[in-house]
Amino acid sequence: MTTTTGPKDTFLNRLLGRIPLTGWLALAAPVAAVVFAGLVTALVLLVTGNPPVETLTTMVEYGTQPRTMVLTLNSATMYYISAIAVALGFRMNLFNIGVDGQYRLAAILAAAVGGSAVLPGFALTVLVIVVAMAVGAAWAAIAGILKATRGVSEVISTIMLNTIASSIVAYLLVNVVGVRRDNNIGTRPIPEDSWVPGVALVPGTQAKVFGLIFLAIALGIGFHVLLNRTRFGFDLRTTGANREAAIASGVNVKRMVVIAMVISGAVAGLAGMPQLLGASYSYSLDFPAGLGFNGIAIALLGRNNPIGVAIGALLWGFLDNSATILDLQEVPPEIVQIMQGVIVLSVVIGYELAHRYRIAAEQRKVSRELAAPAAVEGAKA
Amino acid sequence: MGEADISSQPVAAPAVELVGITKRFPGVVANRDIHLSVAKGQIHAIVGENGAGKSTLMKILYGMLRPDEGVISVDGTKVSFHSPADAIAAGIGMVHQHFMLADNLTVLENVILGSEPRKNGVAIDFAAARRKIREISDAYGLGVDPDVLVEDLGVGTRQRVEILKVLYRGARILILDEPTAVLVPHEVDELFENLKELVREGLTVIFISHHLDEVLKVADAITVIRRGTTVATVDPGSVTARRLAELMVGSELPSPETRESTVTDVVALSVRGLTVRSPDGRPVVDDVSFDVRKGEVLGIAGVEGNGQAELVEAIMGMRASTGAILLEGQDISHWPTLKRREAGVAFIPEDRHRHGLLLESPLWENRILGHQTKRPNVKGPWIDRAGARRDTQRIVEVYDVRTPGIEVDAAALSGGNQQKLIVGREMSGDPVFLIAAHPTRGVDVGAQAAIWDHLRRARAEGLAVLLISADLDELIGLSDTLKVILRGRLVADVDPASVTPEELGSAMTGAGEAA
């Protein structure tokens, strides 16, 4: 309460005070979840007859080598972009499950434009990126418009659009933009002067980090600014937090749904760009798949917060890349997938527990306040 | 707490007795020191306005909530319910306002669902169930055929199936939550006949309502609940509707009276032929027309659910409507909500948690809500955090919002302080016209007086106010003009200077015509 009433600096108040509690819990929940996941993994390792401590130590040792760190950063760059796209939707309670289809469709069309070399040098790079964003946005817009006009759940429509995107990508690859290269088939490679060069961020290795890691960082900053500093972001968060109140406050919720899906799709379109412009230069049969689904897990892990998502993406990248060394050690690399699954599950449960704990703490606090005026008013007939 | 005064206890142990029941929630009115004694074989009504705490009380009685303090006794035995199953075991059954029946099953199947009689422990004994249902139906004159599909039944019959379902499970004490809300008048009469039949057979009925006329017609005893506590138990034979209304809204509360008129002849808002239809095409607001002038408070009186909420949402642009809405002479009926707000329409919503607040956002963000295009909250497309914070601090001080700071979440505030924040927010930015829907509902006495003060001051400064309330004193005291809404139509104009709550009450229920 204000300066006048209420016990102020008691232990209980500090312990149950909302703001420090929120901050502490927000950190404690995921950390506890990762630790818990580590324990479950250790148990699985033990049951399958592998030494848990050595295995995990090897993973960490391998993961901290400069070259592996580069690989981790590169994987994390793509995961991060994908997760930011998912998080944008999540912040207004839109479940964009379709990031996977959006980025693949965007990547193949962008790669085709790049391979056609209609512009020279950097201009082509920019064109490729713009095409990717436009395609991702357009594909996501279908789900947004369906939801706004017909009330179709975006979960259903984006899942279906993923399947449709797969078929379109396969058709385009085989029949339209693809060029056979022995048993592989891919788009014409993007000319070298339009590649995005890697940067030597990690000392001790020649391996380069994707140049587009800076695009990912910029997206994270942009995401934060958009959500927290702009009117649009306020409307978006309001719609997510309380749809009815958003309508009453004058937000055009239907338009917000479409715009949010479009932005989410545009970001999703970028998810494949680091790989396309920084490593493979062509969309072929072995272009990485499943970025979108990893993005969902990472967005959950990072609570849709740009810093949290970054940590989640790095963790995912690390786990993915250190799986290789496990295979070499005769430890089934699937252990990493178990670990990822357990982390997501325990993080979701952890956040839920933290949330309930917070509500309970708040109820106790308010109850104390209600108890005071109760004595004053007690008119009975 | 200690022992309750049980001065008016009947000779036999009461069917249900509540002593000193208290239940607390964050941000809403809690049940506080509830005392209730229901005699066996009676229809006992519990009345109170929405949000007075009736539902909480019923949930406690039915085992869905556990009280923080107090004692519940059934037939003189102290009980402690952990779940509805415990309440059912103690012979208490609940008929919910919204039916819980599966349309594609027969009456028989619906009734036995969850407590199927078994033959040899395996097969469902339909014959026994059918026999029992017939017996119950005949004994209490319910007239229910066990073998019809529920989807073929009317609303009144479905309700009797719900009652039968409860009786089938052995209930001796029935709780009916707002049973008449879904019924048409002749069905209400039938229901009352059924209830009388039930008590003749020795059962006890607890009947929740806010329709005073119905309660007076059917109840053997009436307990009034206001602001979370029981304020009186009266005999319907010796009480008038007026007295009951007074008890419900609390006429001894500080008077909201404003007598010196500030009404100008400049029309701020004009509504012509406004009609809102429900999804099935029925008009819920029917050809409503009125003017609100600058400096005028126009009160709309009416029993809840007669179109007030839809009227408000239509004016706010949140709900499709036909007819004209003019703000300072300009037709705004096709404007989106945002444009209406920008043009100076302010809104204190009926349900602040649903329409007025972001509970898990800090106060200063709640300050922005509904004003996200206006200074000092924004600069162009950017949120002006410093400006919004500064202005929130101002509202906190001017409107006496009791809070440790503007960074706490709205959920941390009590209901009264949340409401003061909303009032402060809606009063800022010089609105032309304010919709105040139940502005003091669920608010403590101190905050209520403060909110009334702010409304009066704004009116004196030329604000036009549309006041919707269930609190008759608030309506009579604050309004310059008073209209009565019934089934979506404005049916009467009353003069707040001369009308009594009794006259207003009967006008609201359509029982008589006032002025």
Next chain:
Amino acid sequence: MFRNRVSKLAVTGVTGALLMAAAACGGGGDTAAPSPGNTGAGTAAPAAKIKVGLAYDIGGRGDQSFNDAAAAGLDKAKAELGVEAKELEAAPGETEAQKEERLRLLASGGFNPIITVGFAYSNPVKKIAAEFPDTKFAIVDDSAATGPNISNLVFAEEQGSFLVGAAAALKSKSGNVGFVGGVDVPLIHKFEAGFEAGAKAVKPDIKVQKKYLTQAPDFSGFNDPAKGKTAAEGMFDAGADVVYHAAGGSGGGVFEAAKAAGALAIGVDSDQAKTADPSVKDVILTSMLKKVDVAVYDFLKSISDGSVKSGPKVYDLKAGGVDYSTTGGKVDDIKDKLDEYKQKIISGEVTVPTGS
């Protein structure tokens, strides 16, 4: 810059060795003495034991498809040549960089030669082979990755498919046959093209139904018997009486459908009349043999006797890399005709289209 690169290689080499040491402590590979069979064969006198690195595509050992065929070749080499091996498999959705890293770990861990399975390794092999010029590499199903230390083990799947196509046409009474492809990718198009050409060579007006189970990048079509069954059922319902599958693990479903329809099916990769579930063996007319195991074994043998050559080695009919099987005796009556076609293909009289 050059020195930088060398030192970096040294670093990875050292760390790799350390990791291998750790692996040896934890896992315990079979570091036993060379098997007696090795000296008995007398083909080589290895100074040091050959350590083979084998990198599978997604699915790895046990996929009932070409990964398994490669594993069979490796097992044979283990038994007969006494090599030891480390087997790694690809994860779904991984990037080329991760494949490169897998090969780099193997190369820096002292594994030589390194065999990769599947065209997805094309670019990684090319890159890592350049980084480790003293290590020999082989890649199955790809001829695009070239280099002085890369052997490409490729197959003329269309030639083998031509023969089973001819067999299908000769056995079909309805003049209607089917082809079920696992995933719509160029490699499987070769099977399709050869099959169709073989069938039409026998009966120019024969109807050939075609169906692919999934589209890339969804590779589940190689391991989804239910999809295979549905597709084949559709073909039998539409009048086909022989169906050829090039769908890896999904083929089991094709066999079931054939059994239910009282029709025939043709297997792929290995002699499926021997390997398939006993309950459906009797519907298998023949199988198109793609001898990945032979290719892998041959490559390892050439390493052990020092005769390894870089560049593509095409396993066609002539080289015995593809063929049709005769187990079950269902093609005994048409064997002469099939062998006639075989000779014509070998001699070049008949050219089989590859579908590209």
